[in-house]
Amino acid sequence: MQYQPSEKALTTFVAGARGTGKTAYVVQEIKRQKPTRLMLWDFKHDESLSGLGRDVHNLGDLAKLAGSVSFKARYLVDHSSDIDRQFFWFCKVAWEAGCLLMFVDELPEVSKPGRPPAEWRKCINVGREYRGQDGQRKWLSIIAAAQRPAECDKSIISNADIIHTGRLSFLDDAKYMAKTLGCKPQDLLNLPDLHWLEKKAAEQEYQRGILRFSNRKKA
Numbered sequence: 001m002q003y004q005p006s007e008k009a010l011t012t013f014v015a016g017a018r019g020t021g022k023t024a025y026v027v028q029e030i031k032r033q034k035p036t037r038l039m040l041w042d043f044k045h046d047e048s049l050s051g052l053g054r055d056v057h058n059l060g061d062l063a064k065l066a067g068s069v070s071f072k073a074r075y076l077v078d079h080s081s082d083i084d085r086q087f088f089w090f091c092k093v094a095w096e097a098g099c100l101l102m103f104v105d106e107l108p109e110v111s112k113p114g115r116p117p118a119e120w121r122k123c124i125n126v127g128r129e130y131r132g133q134d135g136q137r138k139w140l141s142i143i144a145a146a147q148r149p150a151e152c153d154k155s156i157i158s159n160a161d162i163i164h165t166g167r168l169s170f171l172d173d174a175k176y177m178a179k180t181l182g183c184k185p186q187d188l189l190n191l192p193d194l195h196w197l198e199k200k201a202a203e204q205e206y207q208r209g210i211l212r213f214s215n216r217k218k219a
Contacts, residue, residue, distance in 0.1 A: 009128045009139040016166030021194040021211040023048045036070040037100035059089045066097035091119035098138025107144045108151035116153035164198045167191035181206045
């Protein structure tokens with residue numbers, strides 16, 4: 001594939017309670033990276049993600065699109081069908097295609113503590129750089145989001161190059177993320193809407209900031 005990331009392939013974990021700006025941050029980040037190959041797992045058919053890619057309801061259609069040199073696809077999860085199986089094939093398509101930005105929203109719905117699906121685990125553990133069956137170099141940049149970090153498998157957090165979080169509503173979530181960031185749980189419980197803390201793996205200290213956007217409602 002011709003597409004190369006503007007920076008090295010990174011894994012980013014985004015956390016935050018509803019209304020704190022989590023999805024708005026992800027949308028801004030996707031637009032900043034300007035990927036020419038993009039796969040979105042849209043669990044709740046979020047209008048905030050509308051327009052980022054072609055709406056796809058069928059995994060076969062998704063696989064066909066992923067074979068293109070450039071594509072952007074928003075997979076709308078079918079809640080009347082087996083969601084775990086859909087996620088398995090979504091991750092498998094991403095792995096086989098490679099060289100793309102992959103966003104998984106509402107991660108706790110498909111990856112539980114201690115039980116990450118095998119295809120997802122492969123993506124986050126070795127997806128930064130690998131060889132496909134054809135011997136070609138491939139990579140995956142990954143963004144995953146969760147309202148409650150304590151409810152999802154911790155592999156994504158331990159593998160993340162960037163941890164970004166808004167306010168968390170539950171103490172167990174705040175305690176876990178505070179250990180990861182090196183802050184106090186109360187710092188995360190008391191964050192105002194759109195305020196965030198972020199830590200990069202290569203840096204010792206976390207950063208604070210405020211999400212800013214124009215002509216767009218927060219998500």
